[in-house]
Amino acid sequence: xxxxxxxxxxxxxxxxxxxxxxxxxxxxxxxxxxxxxxxxxxxxxxxxxxxxxxxxxxxxxxxxxxxxxxxxxxxxxxxxxxxxxxxxxxxxxxxxxxxxxxxxxxxxx
Numbered sequence: 689x690x691x692x693x694x695x696x697x698x699x700x701x702x703x704x705x706x707x708x709x710x711x712x713x714x715x716x717x718x719x720x721x722x723x724x725x726x727x728x729x730x731x732x733x734x735x736x737x738x739x740x741x742x743x744x745x746x747x748x749x750x751x752x753x754x755x756x757x758x759x760x761x762x763x764x765x766x767x768x769x770x771x772x773x774x775x776x777x778x779x780x781x782x783x784x785x786x787x788x789x790x791x792x793x794x795x796x797x
Contacts, residue, residue, distance in 0.1 A: 695744045696756060698733055700763055702726055709765035719780055727787040738792050742785055749781040 706722060734741045748754045752769050761767045768777040 695741050704763045707764050723783040726784055731791050738788055742788050745781050745785050749778050
């Protein structure tokens with residue numbers, strides 16, 4: 689699964705399966721583990737298009753009104769834009785972005 693048209697589907701699948709409100713453990717250790725696991729899965733499925741994924745995640749992370757967040761809310765039952773979740777969401781996405789960039793650079797070199 690590659691290309692911009694499929695990035696949102698890939699991320700939505702990841703969220704639906706691993707970030708649903710009924711499944712989350714709200715602890716730093718649990719989120720660290722989720723980040724590592726998500727990075728592995730997302731990198732595997734995007735491979736050469738990982739830069740497209742990174743750009744999309746950066747866009748979502750910067751825009752609290754991004755339309756993708758509406759779909760995330762519907763799929764995860766969490767409104768990540770609420771003040772109590774937004775900083776956690778941004779930190780989580782930034783962790784995924786950082787690790788994806790690191791993996792991408794390691795594979796390029």
